[in-house]
Amino acid sequence: MCGIVGYIGEKKAQPILINGLLALEYRGYDSAGIATIEDNKIQVKKDKGRVNNLYNLEGIQDLNGTIGIAHTRWATHGKPSMENAHPHMDNSNTFAVVHNGIIENYHELRDFLMQNGYTFLSETDTEVIPNLIHYHFEHNVLENNDKFLYAVKSAVNQLKGSYAIEVISSLYPDRIVVVRKDSPLVIGKSNGENYIASDIPAILPYTKDFYFLDDNEFAVIYQNKTEFYDASLVKHNKAIKNIDWDANAAGKDGFEDYMLKEIFEQPTAIRETVGSRFHLGEKCTFEDLNLSKEYLQNIHRIYIVACGTAMNAGLVGKPVFEKLCKIPVEVNIASEFRYQDPLIDENTLCIYISQSGETADTIAALKLAKAKNAKTIAISNVIGSSITREADYSIYTHAGPEIAVASTKAYTSQVVLVTMLAIYFAEQLDRCDTNTIEELKENILDLPTKVETLLQNVNEIKRFAKKVYTQKDMFFLGRGNDYSVALEGSLKLKEISYIHSEAYAAGELKHGPIALIENGVTVIGIITNPDLVEKSISNLQEVITRGARTLVITNQSLPNTHFDFVINIPETHPLLSPILSIIPLQLLAYYISKNKGLDVDKPRNLAKSVTVE
Ligand code: G6P
Secondary structure, three states: OOEEEEEEOOOOHHHHHHHHHHHOHHHOOOEEEEEEEEOOEEEEEEEEOOHHHHHOOOOHHHOOOOEEEEEEEOOOOOOOOOOOOOOEEOOOOOEEEEEEEEEOOHHHHHHHHHHOOOOOOOOOOOOHHHHHHHHHHHHOOOOOOOHHHHHHHHHHHOOOEEEEEEEEEOOEEEEEEEEEEOOOOEEEEEOOEEEEEOOHHHOOOOOOEEEEOOOOEEEEEOOOOEEEEOOOOOEEOOOOEEOOOOHHHHOOOOOOOHHHHHHHOHHHHHHHHHOOOOOOOOOOOOOOOOOOHHHHHHOOEEEEEEOHHHHHHHHHHHHHHHHHHOOOEEEEEHHHHOOOOOOOOOOEEEEEEEOOOOOHHHHHHHHHHHHOOOEEEEEEOOOOOHHHHHOOEEEEOOOOOOOOOOOOHHHHHHHHHHHHHHHHHHHHHOOOOHHHHHHHHHHHHHHHHHHHHHHOOOHHHHHHHHHHOOOOEEEEEEOOHHHHHHHHHHHHHHHHHOOEEEEEEHHHHHHOHHHHOOOOOEEEEEEOOHHHHHHHHHHHHHHHHOOOEEEEEEOOOOOOOOOOEEEEOOOOOHHHHHHHHHHHHHHHHHHHHHHOOOOOOOOOOOOOOOOOO
């Protein structure tokens, strides 16, 4: 989705802004632009297409201003075009604005502005913002240094929807005004210069000290200082947070694509996520979770709520909680949950999983549970992200920055963390025998090495990908946990190869989808549950009989069957098998996409973090 970058300091802003936009390319976008100020004049360069296209625009190298704002746009209102790209200016060219989010009442605001003589050059919702700022600036009685900020505030008061906004003005070339609501914005502090971004990786090479702007909070950013104001423009101090992500971790590190790099980072990501939270023979610790035993005993239902891959990680967590803690768990899609009036009271625990911590639907679903007095736990990869600031408690995966749109290391880290959370609850509740828990812990600690082993053997998957990459449809089958992995494997394939794929609970095949099986159709079976091996084999046999080509991912010794390909994965505790069985499926999606010559990291139409509904 849209990305924001900003800079104010002594250096030429243009290269910093362009580099920031390049670092945000992974979010998905279709046009890009920048604005700087020089000699009290705003200069804007923008166009549809990639940041490289912007970089090659005539005159861009001549932008010498040391203050600037920049944007990558993912089209919502109006097609990708030069006119619709940000920054947008007001009619008098005094204010330039970049905006992430959606202004829901922009029709009404546009009418209001048109009645007041304003004209519009684009089809966007954003263009009302600079003009509203100009309107309030003109009608503002204040004649002091804060007039610019007051005009922004008056304009923002009229906006309905979500926004992260950066504004510069030719009349105030020493400052950038920013404000947010339901869309992330961070300010990076450095020596004699300040940076702004919607996502940390854009400015990670320059600083590790960040301010995370809150909803309805304004900041005025100068070269040497940043001032923070609440919604009524009362000034306050704000604590800075140090984020110890390695800037190189956001690079490709010799890999061809971010996705491949991130797949190979999984052993480290899992190790870091386990961290020092548990040791064999000792109880698991979650220092940040301050939940009493009495509270845990009274929980009668857990909701796990998330979107996309994070929701698939939640599905794997469900049986772990149910088995170890004997608490019923429902896993929900956030965009559904938020409108379903779910049964929530103070004895319901709601767990939200979000890699970015910025997914609009997941945040809204969290607010709903809070309003109904349930306790909320956020599981995120990004310290200080919106969701972690809303939740009662936050725990973190330590997967490092995930850049590729298709989530890989975040998924496996989320599954590990949810499992550890369930173990922690089980130990507090004493509802599970120690042997089971110790066995699970041993197996968790062995996971990184097992993933390493899997990653040393990618040839068979490469071979299979070469055979099937021209297919139009694929099916993923599994039972229990293997079905949850089928869903995630199928999602990966769709996301980056554009092959239509469906995941089915293997036993459900006969109730419809088997009608689609014909000669040469590819079916991928996942078989890791020792109790269900025969049943799953029978289901695959049914598709083989109808001419399907089959790949099986398994850690069981299967009887002599007629599968075309078999990928053997290491054994582990059945509750943990998804962490291993997903690896070949991530690689399969990756190699199929490569064979098709597609952009693996930035698949069409998708965005890394979905900050609109
Ligand atoms: C987008 C991404 C997915 C991700 C989902 C949820 O659709 O493309 O990879 O799983 O959002 O994102 P979150 O940051 O909340 O985990």
